[in-house]
Amino acid sequence: MNLTISEGAFGVRPPVTKPHPGFLPEIGEERFRKLVSDHYELLRTSDISFLFPINDEEEFKAAKKHAADFMIQICGGPAYFNQSRGEPRMVGRHAPFRIDPAARRRWLELYASLLPALEAEGINPEYIQTFWNYLDIFSLWMVNIPAQ
Numbered sequence: 001m002n003l004t005i006s007e008g009a010f011g012v013r014p015p016v017t018k019p020h021p022g023f024l025p026e027i028g029e030e031r032f033r034k035l036v037s038d039h040y041e042l043l044r045t046s047d048i049s050f051l052f053p054i055n056d057e058e059e060f061k062a063a064k065k066h067a068a069d070f071m072i073q074i075c076g077g078p079a080y081f082n083q084s085r086g087e088p089r090m091v092g093r094h095a096p097f098r099i100d101p102a103a104r105r106r107w108l109e110l111y112a113s114l115l116p117a118l119e120a121e122g123i124n125p126e127y128i129q130t131f132w133n134y135l136d137i138f139s140l141w142m143v144n145i146p147a148q
Contacts, residue, residue: 024075
């Protein structure tokens, strides 16, 4: 797998390609939710923890659920996110948070640390790569302040 992080120009939103439709069926919803939960647990103790509700366990648990619901939906699963939160409109949802390129990079690095385990579990590396490619480009859309 090639888990490199693309550089992007501030304010530019390149086209995003959704992950391969085989990724979700292969990983399964339960393992997918564990991936997102594990990511959030790494975020909890990271240098970007201030972007997450780490001091309120119920809010943190809800944030994990919303993130997993969104990712599952993006990967072709049930529209859990739409059913519970409405249309994603992720740029607007992230607007209140100060997300700079360094925060994006850390968020991606923490995902990159988890993805090799999926390959070790037998998940098709090409599917994992398409998930990474989605995260890499989609995360550029969330950056809302220039580098400090």
